Amino acid sequence: MPDRTDSDEIARLTEELATARAELAALREEKETWSDKEIKIRVDRDRAIKAADEFASALAARLRIENAGLGKGTEILRKRFRPVSRTEAVHLELIRGSDLFNAAWYLRAYPDVAHLGMDPALHFLRHPFDPFRSPSEHFNIAQYCVDHPDVYKDRANPLVHFLLSPESRGADAYPPRRR
Numbered sequence: 001m002p003d004r005t006d007s008d009e010i011a012r013l014t015e016e017l018a019t020a021r022a023e024l025a026a027l028r029e030e031k032e033t034w035s036d037k038e039i040k041i042r043v044d045r046d047r048a049i050k051a052a053d054e055f056a057s058a059l060a061a062r063l064r065i066e067n068a069g070l071g072k073g074t075e076i077l078r079k080r081f082r083p084v085s086r087t088e089a090v091h092l093e094l095i096r097g098s099d100l101f102n103a104a105w106y107l108r109a110y111p112d113v114a115h116l117g118m119d120p121a122l123h124f125l126r127h128p129f130d131p132f133r134s135p136s137e138h139f140n141i142a143q144y145c146v147d148h149p150d151v152y153k154d155r156a157n158p159l160v161h162f163l164l165s166p167e168s169r170g171a172d173a174y175p176p177r178r179r
Helices: 004-068 074-080 086-096 103-109 111-116 120-126 141-147 149-154 158-163
Strands: none
Touching: 004 103, 004 111, 004 120, 086 120, 086 158, 103 111, 103 120, 111 120, 141 149, 141 158, 149 158
């Protein structure tokens, strides 16, 4: 037969268990509230990123058109920027055709380029160094120059160098991502 102290202990533990269950239920409810808030923040963030991408893409297209001589202000731009050479034209098409260059990302990452009114691909072609400017989040210029010091020494554009090398075949990032 259980004595009085055992039944008191059981009652105390039962009460503690009920309190713990109530606290756990409250914490679960609070977690759901925070999860809902997190989802809303992520949705808002994704919308903002999409809007920024659309804006930067439109700006990049506009700058490209104006620099090609089809928009307003081209006389000022022509005086300000030297014409594209034949070699640069080939390299520009190589850069623009690569998934490793993202004009919208480039303009967001380097707002001074938008202030210059310069085509982002042309700016990247001519100014990848000082400071190092990556063409997208998928290509690390500094790492490429560490791995290929001749590129920096020769002042060659690292992305063009990479795209013209056999190393680029099938690559979707530099340094390569682990698979």
